Amino acid sequence: MPIIVASQYFSAFPSDPEAFVIRSPRLVLRPLLLQDAPRICAVVNDWEVIKQTVSQPFPFTLRDAEDMILDAWQSVDDDEELVLGIQRTSDTALIGAMAINHDGMLAEVGYWIGRQYWSQGYATEALAALLRQIRARWGIAIVDAVAFRENYASAAVLRKCGFTHRGSQKSNLPDRGGERMLSHFRWEAG
Numbered sequence: 001m002p003i004i005v006a007s008q009y010f011s012a013f014p015s016d017p018e019a020f021v022i023r024s025p026r027l028v029l030r031p032l033l034l035q036d037a038p039r040i041c042a043v044v045n046d047w048e049v050i051k052q053t054v055s056q057p058f059p060f061t062l063r064d065a066e067d068m069i070l071d072a073w074q075s076v077d078d079d080e081e082l083v084l085g086i087q088r089t090s091d092t093a094l095i096g097a098m099a100i101n102h103d104g105m106l107a108e109v110g111y112w113i114g115r116q117y118w119s120q121g122y123a124t125e126a127l128a129a130l131l132r133q134i135r136a137r138w139g140i141a142i143v144d145a146v147a148f149r150e151n152y153a154s155a156a157v158l159r160k161c162g163f164t165h166r167g168s169q170k171s172n173l174p175d176r177g178g179e180r181m182l183s184h185f186r187w188e189a190g
Helices: 006-010 034-044 062-078 122-138 152-160
Strands: 027-031 081-088 094-103 106-113 142-148 164-173 178-188
Touching: 027 122, 034 062, 034 094, 062 081, 081 122, 094 122, 106 122, 122 152, 142 152, 152 164, 152 178
Parallel strands: 106 142
Antiparallel strands: 027 081, 081 094, 094 106, 142 178, 164 178
């Protein structure tokens, strides 16, 4: 697969690519590049990370990472979903990703962080930064999220960022062992 430089990638965006960059004290949330595929594969190809996602395959291959990036580009063109890499400012390491699907004023967010970066506040910081921007930039007032009921760390991140628990329900997820309980959360802009 050819390497696409940032200027070629950003030219695919319908508007200024800087509009898709979100900064926080320790992180930059930015569009993914094909050059990120090996790093994404290395960070996410860990069952402890994958088992907390609803649909990522395991093992997670380089091709899966490339497909994820290409799908993210298509979603931006379709104005349906935005997938951002979570990059540390201290060493520019890509440590995770965050996606937001939106339909007018309602959106759903999902994220993953590499295991070696857990319990350091990165997920909370990234989500809080995203939430600060989505209302102003995209007019989104309601954001939903789900987490497996036993994923206490993700539930804690969501609560710290102002999400409230809205209930739980069973979902059939064959790649995650069949019937699983998903906790539903909602954030509403004030």
